[in-house]
Amino acid sequence: MLSQQQLPLSEYSSLYDIVVPQDNLLRRINNLIDFSFVYQELVNKYCPDNGRTAESPIRMFKYLLLKTIYDISDVDVVERSRYDMSFKYFLDMTPEEGVINPSSLCKFRRLRLKDTDLMNLLIKKTVEIAIEKGIITSKTIIVDSTHTKARSNPYSPVEILKLRSKQLRKALYAMDDNIKETLPAKNEDDDLVHELDYTKDLLNHITSDSCLSEVPAVKQRLNMLKETLADIEDHYTTSKDTDARVGHKTEDTSFFGYKTHIAMSDERIITAATVTSGEKGDGPQLEELVEQSRKNGMEVDTVVGDTAYSGCKNLKLAEDEERGFRLVSKLHPSISSGFRKSEDNFDYNKDAGMFVCPAGHMAIRKVIMGKNRNWNQSMTYFFDVDKCKTCSRRNGCYKDGAKSKTYSVPIKKGEHKRQLEFQKTQEFKEIARQRYKIEAKNSELKQVYGYDKALSYGLDCMQMQGAMTIFAVNIKRILRLS
Known part of the structure; x- marks a missing residue:
């Protein structure tokens, strides 16, 4: 049961004015954000008139935010809130108030945040604040992905x-x-x-x-x-994460886990994000990142990305009269000509320079075939036929008895003439230089907030971790710029 929220009263509350300075990070976050939006979003997750009185969802959410900001465990964030006055102030506790049981945080994540579009909710809130404060003024977003290793990998x-x-x-x-x-x-x-x-x-x-x-x-x-x-x-063994998949950083190196696809404004505020399993390509996520950035309040007229985003589908989307934008992404012959069949859904891995089949297997080699005249050629990718023989998706993809499995992509110059012309301009080169900003943002997520490793198992938990991490990153960026 969720009771009416009341402000805590204590004769000792004046201590906060003495021991928590005005420039304290947590005090500044409290002044920046009205967390009542959390209560409004989660109130329907509680029974209004039955059961024990529940902890305030705002306080529980703030516990998770503290856990993300300081990269500590459930037990340690609760323990620190027992004696750290800045934590108590941030959590709207009285100085003498007791703390929750750490297991309550696990229940809160599982029972209250489940089936909540937390990622878009939190990103939208921070983007609204950034726009309201005049921090986001550009109409450019930079897109990229960063990988996170699954909790069960790579250790036995x-x-x-x-x-x-x-x-x-x-x-x-x-x-x-x-x-x-x-x-x-x-x-x-x-x-x-x-x-x-x-x-x-x-x-x-x-x-x-x-x-x-x-x-x-x-x-x-x-x-x-x-x-x-x-x-x-x-x-009796480390739990295998059934949602995680093998992705490829280069042709020779791989990881087992997830990818977070990010769109970021020129001011380095993350405006949209999606979390997928590790084998997914970057290019197919572009449309959702652009649309979600716009829904979150960002005006988008330019998108900056690497070669993974210059696929035929994205080039057509960029030229759409209603949803279009200027796409600053270098063409690559292997992805710029589209797919052989739209239903194939072969994804291009720009780091490895290879295509990945729908089952997540990467090609083992590639060969240019056809006449060596202009662009009248095709790039043919060869897959490991032994894996194809036992693949669960072999029906309609692999013919029994075949000695090889290939995927060919035509290389044609004419279809992308406009993008090639744009790519040669000084304007394209100047805008493309801004892509380094998102590389720094990816590094911050991993090095400062521990986003290089999943905290739990499953795609839902990874999305929750991503939502809290991005929320913390955006808040600190807004505080720095305001």
């Missing part, structure tokens, strides 16, 4: 336990190098049972010393190891 259960144990020991050694002599003997083999036994012994040894286990640096690593152990004991 033994490897992830060894890694977490090592991180915990390192935190202990930083305090006192002599502590090595008191710890249980490390497991030296790769047997999972032996590693589980060692992990339990290590945890028991550290938690038995209340002074040692309460040191903040040790406690964070201790909580991470406990979470990992609980997950592995639950499944």
Whole structure:
């Protein structure tokens, strides 16, 4: 049951004016954003007249925002809100008020945020604020994607336990190098049972010393190891993320996880984003990124992207009278001529320079075929026929007994004459130079907010992580520019 929201009253509230300065990040965020939109969005997720009184959805949302900004676990964000006055102020708590149980955050994500278009809701809110403050004045968006590794990749259960144990020991050694002599003997083999036994012994040894286990640096690593152990004991193996897929960074390197496709204004405010599995191409996401940016309040007349966005479909979209825009994306012969069949849905991976079939398998080599005269040729991509033989989508794609599987793309100059002419202009070159900005934004997402690794399993959880991360990034950017 969700009760009427009331302002907390306390004789100690004046302490906030003393200990939380006006330039504090969390105070500035509170002054910038009216979080009542969270209550209005989630009020229908609660029963109005039955059950126990629920925690304020605004406070629960703010907990998740703090977790994202400071890149800490559920346990640690709740613990810090117990004594950190800036956290208490941000959460609209009285100085003497108690904290929630960390498990409530998990329930909030699963029960209240499920089936909510959180990504577009939060991005739209920040874009509205940026426009209202006059920060977004350009009509240009820059598009790109960034990859996130799945939580279950690349470690086996033994490897992830060894890694977490090592991180915990390192935190202990930083305090006192002599502590090595008191710890249980490390497991030296790769047997999972032996590693589980060692992990339990290590945890028991550290938690038995209340002074040692309460040191903040040790406690964070201790909580991470406990979470990992609980997950592995639950499944006896690290859970395989069924939504994650293998994507390719280059022809020779790959990752297992997800892609977040981003549109960003020239002022470096993210205006739209979509999350897909790792094997999806960048080009097919362009239409949705442009349309969503416009729905969020951004005027778009120019789109800047790399060669992945210069496919035939996107070139036609750019020339559309109603939805069109100026597309600043260099042509590549392999993608500029469109697909052999529209229903094939073969995606081009610009990093690897290869096409990926609908099942997610990447071509193993490519050959230019045809007459070597002007552009009257085709680029033929060869796939691993052994994978085709056992592929679940082989019907209608692979003919039984065939010794090869290829995909050919015609290379024709005439169809893209206008884009080629535009590509040669100084205007195109000047605008294209702005693409570096989104590379820096992708780096910020990973290096500052931990977006290089998924926090949970499944596409829904990845979308939630992306929504909170982008919201935090946009807020800090707005504060910097305002």
